[in-house]
Amino acid sequence: MTAVREVRGFRDRLAVPVLAFGGILMAVMQTVVVPLLPDLPRLTGASAGAVSWMVTATLLSGAVLTPVLGRAGDMYGKRRVLLSALALMTVGSVMCALTSDIRVLIAARALQGAAAAVVPLSISILRDELPPERTGSAVALMSSTVGIGAALGLPLAALIVQYANWHVMFWATSALGAAGLALAWWAVRESPVREPGRFDTVGALGLAAGLVCLLLAVSQGGQWGWGSPRVLGLFAACVVVLALWWVQQRRAERPLVDLKLAARPRVALPHLTALLTGFSFYANSLVTAQLVQAPKETGYGLGLSIVATGLCLLPGGVTMLLLSSVSARISAARGPRVTLAIGAAVIALGYAVRIVDSRDLWVIILGATVISTGTTFAYSALPTLILRAVPAGQTASANGVNVLMRTIGQAMCSAAVAAVLVHHTSLVGGAPVPTLHGYLLAFAMAGTVALVACAAALSIPGDAARRGPRLPVPSRTAPERDGTREDEALEGA
DSSP, X not given: OHHHHHHHHHHHHHHHHHHHHHHHHHHHHHHTTGGGTTTHHHHHOOOHHHHHHHHHHHHHHHHHHHHHHHHHHHHHOHHHHXXXXXXXXXXXXXXXXXXXXXXXXXXXXXXXXXXXXXXHHHHHHHHHHSOHHHHHXXXXXXXXXXXXXXXXXXXXXXXXXXXSOHHHHHHHHHHHHHHHHHHHHHHOOOOOBOOOSOOOHHHHHHHHHHHHHHHHHHHHHXXXXXXXXXHHHHHHHHHHHHHHHHHHHHHOSSOSSOHHHHTSHHHHXXXXXXXXXXXXXHHHHHHHHHHHHSOXXXXXXXXXXXXXXXXXXHHHHHHHHHHHHHHHHHHHHHOHHHHHHHHHHHHHHHHHHHHHOOSSHHHHHHHHHHHHHHHHHHHHHHHHHHHHHSOGGGHHHHHHHHHHHHHHHHHHHHHHHHHHHHTSEEEETTEEEEOHHHHHHHHHHHHHHHHHHHHHHHTSOOOGGGTSOOOOOOOBSSOOOTTSOOHHHHTTO
């Protein structure tokens, strides 16, 4: 009996690092394809437009599935849905390793998009299972995995692609995915906190249709033309579909998204700040990667390889890992609202550094690392704000919506940066290349959005959890395991 208890205790201690490993895998899966994009038309025999769908498919499926799987986790079990998301991610990676058919590759990348739900599901599990004194640091670590995985994925994929067949990269991610799935199955226990009811299938389909129209228009607008009938039609369809979805959600007995709850300032403002932070954060890796790889003939470019480019972003990922506990301590002492505002302000400071000097490599790395530091604070505070503002039975779905807002912000950033750089180019070697002025404008735009995010963070009402009444305890479908949490902790102060 003692040995069984020791094994059980060891598994419980591993739950946090195992969930963090799953979050890192999710970010790695999203970035590993980037080094392949220039060569995929030749490797697959497909057009550049078709190849771009390997990124778009993951974006679309991730945006659609994150709130849907979050709601399913609240209803049917977070661990069960988490394992399903990791399994879909791994299956998609295996499919990519086995084929060169662009149609199968796009479908496989869509499957991998399910992994976007790993982070909100994991954060909800941590809230349910950990004692209050450990929740803050664990959630901060979980939030930072997005940046850590992105920083690790790019150089890892570039090294494999440079020295081995490109399918090897997907076999490597398949092995990592299988390991993450096995570890999660072994170390993570099912949360007893549930919100039973019938799943809102109509709401899920309506949200999926609206998001596909929105993100497809945003991601493909630069290629199709922002004034083209396809893009304008998609935007119009998005408005109509989401308006009908809003009405349906207000009338549904068990809606996919609780709009009354989401409209409260303590929930709506963190969602808005997530969108703005996602926008400002994404410009860092997006613009830095292009700038340092620009030819030296431009007068500002460093002509770095994709491997060296990934290494430039690596210090930022390491910083996110090291500072996750610091952000948790700031939230514990001053509140997550202050941490979020500090994070947004630090992001703006990082872009100010980039504007001052974007020619010297050490300054570029410094500015990118400062932005990653601010992102650590912001991303660790956002789920904490959500956890304190919603009932325990809705944490996965609410955090799923918050992650969705980050995704929309990143898609908008990609489109906005592309529009800025397209309008500020010069010919170098007969080819159009963005000018340094264009990059500086992109930095200024992202920094300005970060300042708006800071203002939005400061507008979030104070933490009522410390002053007001507690939230009600949701229904439970399974007995709480011994020593997990006191009833007061499960109320989610």
